[in-house]
Amino acid sequence: MPIPQHRRPPHRARWAALAAALCIAATAVQAQPVAVDLPAQPLAQSLNALARQSGVQIVFVTDIAQGQQAPAVRGTLEVRDALQRLVAGTGLVVRAQDARTFTVERGGTAPTGGTPGAAGAAGAAGAAGAAAGATMSEVRVQAARGEDTAYNAASTASGTKTEAPLRDVPQTIDVVPQQVIRDQGATSMQDTLRNVAGVGLSHGDGQRDQVSIRGFTSIGDQFVDGFRDDALYFRDLSNIERVEVVKGPAAVLYGRGSSGGLVNRVTKKPGTDVSDIALSVGSWADKRAEFDVGRAPAGSDWSWRITGAAEDANSYRSQQFLERQAIAPSVLWKPDGATSLMLQADYLHDKRVTDFGIPAYQGRPVNVPAGTYFGSANARDADTSESTVSSFTATFSHRFSDTLRVRNALRYYHYDLDRQNTLPAGTTNEAAGTVALTRSGVDRRERGVFNQTELIQNLRTGSVAHEVLYGLELGQQNKDAVSLTGGTLGNVNLWNPVLPVAPLNGGGAVSASALNRYLTRALYVQDQITLSPEWKVLAGLRYDRFGQETDNRLAGQSDFERTDTTWSPRAGLVWQPTAAQSYYVSVSRSYQPSAEMFALSATNTAIKPEQTTNYEVGAKLDLLDGRATATASLFQLERTDIKTTNPAQPTQLIPIGTQRTRGLELSLAGELAAGLQATLSYALLDTRITRSTATDAGQAVQGKRATITPRNAFSAWLTQRLGDDWSVGGGINYVGDRFANPGNTVTLPSYVVVDAMAQYRIGKATTLQLNLRNLFDRNYIVSAHGSSPNLNLPGAPRNAMLTLRHSF
Incomplete structure (x- = not known):
């Protein structure tokens, strides 16, 4: 990432001494070939992308990349060879410092004007002597690494x-x-x-x-x-x-x-040396530990990485707790520059109180302290969700030539959930000031496997370049669900709830029990077309055959099945008048099966899939020589064939509903000044249910806004490096008012939350970081259910987290 150097004499001598040391130590390093796939783009972006693709570190002064355009580079190449192709004709040279570190420098000059160039040892020493008493101008160095260290992604x-x-x-x-x-x-x-x-x-x-x-x-x-x-x-x-x-x-x-x-x-993947451990303590007895360790031995075909975390915390919400453990090992085998096999495993266990939030009163969430819990008095035993998720992924890739490569990825996952809960989903009696608490629960057992086979071909038709992706996806998911209903547990006061004790019966009696099977068979093709350096086209089409079966186990209930075949297109045109400007127009379409991801039933089995079409125009700009990016988009999304109640027969659903969103989105991310990183985003969304026969809370849904979606939202986060050791940062998050339910009878008020951060570097490998959230201790509703007026979750009061991170 760009590193500002203060204007004081010792720094010039440091650069000269560093250049001398590097030149003395540098030797020719023979690296293994890697698969390189870089389009024509600004040089800084290509250097960053090459670092990510190869897992090496590439260091360069940002000034030397300004205004430089890199050519497309593709093929199985050594990193140094790829670098030399990128800088050909620029006057820049590539130097290898070790097997995994390269520098890109101006050729044939010693460090002058604060630029850490690469010269011979004598020249560097002479520069060091000349530096005595001199004042060094500001220098920025870009360290392109295998993982993003900047705020803007390329x-x-x-x-x-x-x-x-x-x-x-x-x-x-x-x-x-x-x-x-x-x-x-x-x-x-x-x-x-x-x-x-x-x-x-x-x-x-x-x-x-x-x-x-x-x-x-x-x-x-x-x-x-x-x-x-x-x-x-x-x-x-x-x-x-x-x-x-x-x-x-x-x-x-x-x-x-x-x-x-x-x-x-x-996910994080093997291929680089990394050794990182972090220990955090925070408000409400929050304790968290993370580690990330990996090795990629020079000259070896094998590399590995393992990450993990453990967390134990209470909460600002009464009775809430969190117990979590995660671990994810992975290994990468690259017998040559054309072939690789990566194996990844992932395990996560999560247990917490099931928290649905607070009810509403007279069109607003009830005014109670943020910690007020509407559930059972014995929530830590009776209102818990415990999930366990494990997965295994194998990814094989092979490059047949510079123009043809294949990738096959297989993923298996296993998911178990045991949930029981007490929630304020019953009737609210505003006259009496009470809400009914109801009991329910669910047990889920899921197993799924997906396989994706993709062939990528680079070809030319005359002067037109194509990168064509051919894909085949096969998948099967078995989702076993047992739903429990316990009825009303009691009525509690809206402002001072005296919580009842819930029976430890898992949520009540069985109300539904079914095994759902989902079968995915799909073919897709995509073509990234370069008509000229200024004009590009992206076009694609996918054919899906999606089958769903529901086997009900309760007596008297029928089984259901349905198969849908759909086509999903996307097309877009890109105009790039300069290397830093990109303007586009596009259209795309998706579909949603009638039961979505849940069970088929008598009301939805005969309904065709919903369709959503998006029309969009936008711009993407590289600013400050690629150190920052800005985007803007205008769009219209329309979802048709939404399931809604048949007014002639209320027990049936018919596909006539329509929802539309028109919007504007803006973003800015990157290094805005020396050491100043920022990410900002804004959205203006006009969401409407334009056609529906449904009602909610006595209100017609047609004409209402979509739930939990603000009309205006803005976020900003900035960090500033102060010298070599300190960094400070802060952010603001504004969310406009939202509606909690489809009838728009309950409004979630707008809010502004301010956060802050300070970080101190202890030596070269250790940092101490303090994060303060909700600095001004605002009361607000952070989220809601989206289909009920009574399930609204308060946001966290002011809180802090202190993190000690060490790299070794």
Whole structure:
């Protein structure tokens, strides 16, 4: 990342001495070839992308990359060879410092004007002598590493499945990189997704990650490394390199769902040396430990990495607790530069109180302290959610030639959930000032396997270049669910609830029991077309055959099955008048099966899938010589064939509902000045149910706004490096008012939350970081259920977390 150097004489001597030491120590290093796939783009972006693809460190002064355009480089190459192709004709030279570190420098000159160039030992020593009494101008050094250390990402793994530059993708894709996650002290998906415009938070029944994107619920639109991960649980970030949010339909590559978009977690992978451990303590007795250790021995075909975390915490919410353990080992085998096999495993255990939040009174969440819990008096025994998730992934890739490569990835997962809860979902008696608490529960057992086979071909038709992706996806999921209903436990006062003791019966009697099977068979093709340096086209099409079966086990209930065949297209045109500007227009479509990710029933089996179409125009700009990026998009999303009640027969559903979102999204991320990193985002969303026969809370749903979606939302986070040892940061998160239920009878007021951070570096390998959240101790509602007026979760009061991190 760019490193500011203060204007004082010793620094010039340091640079000269460093140059001398590097030149004396530097020897020719013969590295193993790696698969390189770099489009034509600004040189700084290519250097960063090459570092990510090869797992080496590339160090260069940012000034030398300004205004430099790198050519496309593809093939199985040694890193040094790839670097030399990138800098050919620029006057820059490549030097190897060791097997995993390279510098890119101006050729044939000693360090002058504060630039740490690479000259001979004598020249460097002479520069050191001349530095005495001189004043060094400010220098920025870019350290391109295998993981993002900056706030702006250059490429995406989610938009095209080919690690394409973000500027080449005619669709909005927001990336939350590792450095932002660390600086904010984020430990959950909710923490991370606050940085993304257009994302609304749901509390997910107190037991899962759930968001809305551009006004559309995304309950099943969680992915990991491009695989569907729709099990219902709270994810951990200890094994996550970055989080990518694809806005708008993405069925062209990912299949069903993704009406408003999807969330893809990119995991940490072997291939670099890393040794990192972090210990955190925070408010409400929060204790968390993380580790990340990996080795990639020089000259070896094998590398490995293992990450893990353990957390034990109480909460600002009465009776709440969290117990969590995670571990994720992985190993990479690269027998040659063309072939690799990566094996990954992941295990997560999470136990907590199931918290549905607080009820509403007269159109607002009831005014009680943030810690007030509406559940059972013995919640730690009677209102718990315990989930266990494990997975195994094998990814094989082989490059046949510079123009043809194949990838096959297989993922198996196993998910268990035992949930019991007491919640304020019953009748609210506003005259008496009471709400009914009800008991329920669910046991889920899921097993799933997906296989993706993809062939990537680079070819030319005359002067037109193509990168074609051919894909085949096969998948099967078995989802076994038993639902329990315990009835009303009691009525409690809205402002001073005296909680009843719940029986330890798992949530009540069995009300539903079924095994649901989901079968995915899909073919897809995508072509990234370069018509000229200024004009590019992205086009794709996916064919899905999705089957669903529901086997009911309760007496008197029928079994159901349905198979849908759908086509999901995407097309976009990109205009890049300069290397720093990109403008696009695109259209895409996705589908959602009638039962979504739940059971078929008599009311939904005969209903065709819902469809969502997105029209979008936008711009992506590289600013400050690639150190920052800005994006803007205007879009319209329309979802049709939504299930709604048949007015002629209320027990039936008919596919006539329509929902529309029109919006504007803006973002800015990167280094805005020396040592100043920032990420900012804004969303303006006009969401409407434009057609529906449904009613909610006595109100017609037609014409209402989508739930848990603010019209205006803004977030900003900035960090500033102060000298060599200190960094400070802070952020603001504004969320406009939202509606808790489809009838829009309960409003969740707007809020502003301010956070702060200070970090001190102890030596070269240790940092101490303090994060303060909700600095001004605001009361607010952070999330809601989205379909009920009474399930609204208060946000956390002012709190702190202190983290000691050591790299070795």
